[in-house]
Amino acid sequence: MAEPVIVVGAGPAGTRAAQRLLQAGLRPVVIDENERQGGQIYRRQPENFIRPAEKLYGTEAARARALHADFESLRPHIDYRPGTTVWGVADEGLLSVRGSAITVQPFSAIIIASGATDRIMPLPGWTTPGVYSLGASQIALKAQACAIGGTPVFMGTGPLLYLVAWQYLRAGVTPAAVLDTSSLATRLRGLRGMMSRARVVVNGVRYMADLMRAGVKLHAGITPQRIEGREDGVTGVLWQDSRGRLRRTACDAVGTGYGLRAETQLADLLKCDFMFDRRFTQWRPQVDLDGRTSRQDVYLAGDGVLLRGADAAEAAGRLAACALLQDRTLPVATDEIEGLRGVIATMDRFAGGLAGAFPWPAHLAAALPDETVVCRCENVTAGDIRHAATALDSPEINRAKALMRPGMGRCQGRMCGLAAAEILAAARGVPVEQVGRIRTAAPLKPLPLDCRITP
Amino acid sequence: MNAFAREPARADVIIVGGGFMGAATAFFLRTHGLSVILLERDLIGQAASGTNFGNVRRQGRYLPQLPLANRSRDIWGRLPELIGEDAEFLPGGHIRVTTRAEDGARLEQYARDCKPWGLDLTMMTGDQARAMFPMVGPDIHTVSYSPHDGHANPRLAAPAFGRAARRAGAQVVEQTEVTSIMKDSVDFIIETKDGGRYHAPLLQISSGAWGRSMAASFGEDVPMAPQGPQMGVTEPLPYRIQPVIGSASSVTEEGVYLRQVKRGNIVFGGGRRSSADLVTKRARLDPMNTLRQMPHLARLVPAMARLRVIRTWSGVEGYVQDSLPIMGPSDRVSGLFYAFGFCGHGFQLGPGVGATMAELIATGQTDIPLEPFHVGRFQRNMEHRDAP
Incomplete structure (x- = not known):
């Protein structure tokens, strides 16, 4: 086959996929939206920054170093395109853009390793300056050596909440509080699945212990009420504790997130079949054990399809490459495939435990006051979505979008889409999967109108 | 619920297809006092009606279509009193602009020709146009300005007519696919996928790109094919561009158009079209376009x-070979009416088509000339061509 294999993404999954393809003698094109390889969790600092890996990645420093080093050894042998965003699919090939330069890249197959972003739950006041996603809070620290504030509150749910709070503590910023919507009882129920990776659980407990020792209050089973602020930024968070008492925590920034949301838009543009994943309460492309989609030339790996974390992503990237090689009847040892599947199965049990321990609090979306902004690009409120649901009789999210604009702005619903669907479903009294998902359209990210195709 | 156990539903008129044309016809039929059942396969106004550019443009139209377009323009201005909302109609004018001399001459000619049809255009040089519309580029020379045209939101217009029709007493049935249309000696008999049966002595087919096969089932085939116009929208910026701006170029790729909505985004379209599929109900947006x-x-x-x-987006639209719609009574079956195949220029006409079709169905006549849009025109041409 004359056309190359394209790997989209250069985090743990994309890197391992490219490495395995190269081992088999294929020279993949690797398209990376970041300026440097590493993805999110192993995001690299800019070239002239010199903090050591131990400071940046903590317990995962060895894995990060290995992933970066392995990539550097691949780099001369692959076609690596950093700072390049995939935005569309045409008959002529995959369309990407760097600055204003468009590339049309024909391909024989694509491995998508597009990762995930925070899953966001809107809240009164969440558009106040000083409110960040947990991922953005982490990027500020890792890539720019900045903190989002001097006394931040981290609020939401999921393991990232504690990891980010701990990383801030280590960087010299003591969080004002960590507020988790998941109760202790709920977390205990998820513990069984999580014990498949005891080391990770021990790390998590250590983060919590370090935070508590530093005097950071960790509250479980809370209900967020409002982020308070002035024009120039956040002043505090109003929340309800597990016993229903209203409390206020003063802070100058908020990092928030409720688990992750797979970045599935490219698979959607490529017309892969989707399914509703009850475990992660979101839509995702359908894949077999090894990452094959409904389309014979498209493979998926990592958090861009199943939210199983970075270690699983490395295995899944390699496995998707093996699947592709097998499909081309190139030799792949059965042992390798079995081994990778085994690794992923463990991670999968763990991910299931996590999803149970830190569930997506859909009921919070249903309870948002009407005046709360949900789609911040288009300034669409929860009340607007309810109006679309009832007075305008929208049975599904794309109809609600057409009539009231949620998800119609710059981010195309990537941030607000899941919460908007919950609000619509609650207003219609149906399960969230019945209201569907926002259709994906090109460009996947805003595209400059002065762009030009470059050969 | 077992639909088979139900008595067939009856009305004076059944409309198959709840796009803009069907929804508007249903609304205006109620003002004539006729009972109406509107059957829509998906949701009101989802296909071409909801995905088009949103032009409320008269200039540039086929001249004999202007009486219909003028009637429609009048209704656009009265939407709040008629249906209780304005569908974001902004009568900020429409300019057709050219960069080539030969296209400029065509505009001049059109401005002279359309006057007797009740459309007054102002011709401008590029500099005159730039003095009035400073956003227009330096390459533009001849400009034709239609001050009372404008644009509206296609996602809102047809659903608004659908809701107004329902409030006025029409039975609007969504998510119901018609599987067969027959006629006995008195009534049309419509069957739907969910087992529903609907009877009426009068029937309008307004199912857009899907109209061809329905008309063909009555022996009236029309040369029409589905295509997808290519649309897009920019990020918002302060609202400055009042008129719709459209290129009048005779070169397909140059024929783009744009409008700015009050929210600030600039909606655009034009140039090449792409393929559309009647089975999957999807029209392709080719990002190369x-x-x-x-x-x-x-x-x-x-x-x-x-x-x-x-x-970016597209939608399934029916394009007839001669770029004119199929509108008016059937040539073969009494009580049967058509309003489909508007070739990408139906949005402006929507309210006027609704009012005119309702008038035609309710009273048997209308002052709006519909002969050029008659379904029989291809048959007659064919017979003419076949003659020795």
């Missing part, structure tokens, strides 16, 4: 080059 549109948009409004495109 978006790339082709970009330099031509920037030529009309150079400031656009600094913006970003945030979304």
